[in-house]
Amino acid sequence: MDLSALLTVGQTALELGLICSLTVLALFLSYSMLNVCDLSTDGCFTLGAAVGAVVAAAGHPLLSIPAAMLAGVCSGLVTALLQTKFGINSLLSGIIVNTGLYSVNIAVMAGSAQINLNKADTVFTMVKDLLAGTPLAGQSTTVVAAVAVILTVAFLTLFLNTRLGLAIRATGNNPDMVRSSSINPVFTTIVGLCVANAFTGLSGCLMAQSQKMAEINIGGGMVTIALASLLIGSTLMGRGGIFTRAVGMVVGAFIFRLVYAVALRLDVLPAFMLKLISSVIVALAIALPYLKEQWPTVSRRLSYKKAAAGRGGN
Amino acid sequence: MLNITHISKTFNPGTVNEKKAITDLSLHLAPGDFVTIIGSNGAGKSTLFNAVCGDFLTDQGSIVLNGQDITFMPAFKRAKHIGRLFQDPMRGSAPGMTIEENLALAAGSGGWFSHMSQKDKKRFRDRLALLDMGLEDRMRQPVGLLSGGQRQALTLLMATMNPPWLLLLDEHTAALDPGTAEKVLKLTRDIVAEHHITTMMVTHNMKQALELGNRTLMMAEGNVVLDVSGKERAGMTVDDLLRRFKAGTGKDLDNDRILLSE
Structure with missing residues (x-):
């Protein structure tokens, strides 16, 4: 493998790693902080992709981002309500929502299993136009994804150190303590899952727009892929403050994608592995x-x- | 301060496991009262605390705290004014969060989106220094690194960060080694005295029950069978207490932990 091929592999891994790290950061909030394994992640990722693609295809690429995040919040709200207000086990709530989202996602894409964005403006094409002539031209995917990741890491670092953030962390860390404190675990679980799923939706939205296509299986297996990245990240940078750990999530996502991309490139493994x-x-x-x-x-x-x-x- | 009027609670009613945990219990606490509670196994001491804290709703009766009817108030709302410590020191703090984060959570100053200020940290530091355990220099360490005694002392600090209307201590020193237990008990006494907090403390140590506070209750079968305070309590010995218990219930006190402790 020559240098330019290596760079291409690194580039792809960086782009995919950054975009997927938003889902990893979502799980950092729900899985590592709130101690809820949110199995609706796959469906929510696809939901973000579908909503984002529909809005972008309608000619509003910028609007697609808040729209996808809002869709994620709604999905997270349903998952959270099922487990806090309706007595459904948290794993089962995720699975139920995930299954339901399959139909919702096809409905969002107007009954079709995929939306093609080849001719539509996306946030990436917009930034590509903006960057034309600058040294960063041709790096639009990386730039957009990096900005999204930086904003998300900054938000999480601030948010998880607010009183609400501390309450969310305590809910996951010691439920016994929270049960006998003035924190309402129903409230913290709902807020935590809504925020987490907003980032999952964002992740899906950017993924679809970067590959110029949303399809119904885009989020398949995303929860496991993101968990793998999360576990790599927390092994490497699991100690320290929220900021260090959040950066670790991004590093984990990148390493996972890099190792995988290299293995793919060297024909060690076929893509379906x-x-x-x-x-x-x-x-x-x-x-x-x-x-x-x-x-x-x-x-x-x-x-x-x-x-x-x-x-x-x- | 606390007015409990004719409360009852039966668990699993109508089944073979039916348990009348509290039966028509009434209790009135004056502001600043420090009440120690002793009783047999299953006498309803912890159940009484659970009822006051709102872990379950009572079947009958009412509970009024500082003029506010809390009979049907959810537990997390009551917790704003009720501090509570359990026997298990691991129950009161979040091990994965730092000491200062735990304290910030307990202090609860500011809105949901407020951050810990330098002023808060200074205040936490001063309070931690009172414990004399060196915790003021470890504020950024996770609580999981502390010993049981340190964690219980921290929990006590957290529960009284904003002095509550009512402090409930459920054998909070029972799981600690004697030296640490002594220390946590002294802290309890100091903090309660400093803020004049109305307090109820369950203990299995009869001597301690008579020494601490200004009033002692004995519970049996879900009710208060003995309530002594003032002069009557001042001259009491453990033997007197046991005799009075037998006279009141017709039974010997059967709490293995009480009998095993001096």
């Missing part, structure tokens, strides 16, 4: 600490059996 790899990463990252904890017991049992066999016992 992406989802298996992310599943394996997530499973391993969560299982390893548990296995490490179990190891002393297992090793004691093994040595005990060995000794017993040595004594001729059973």
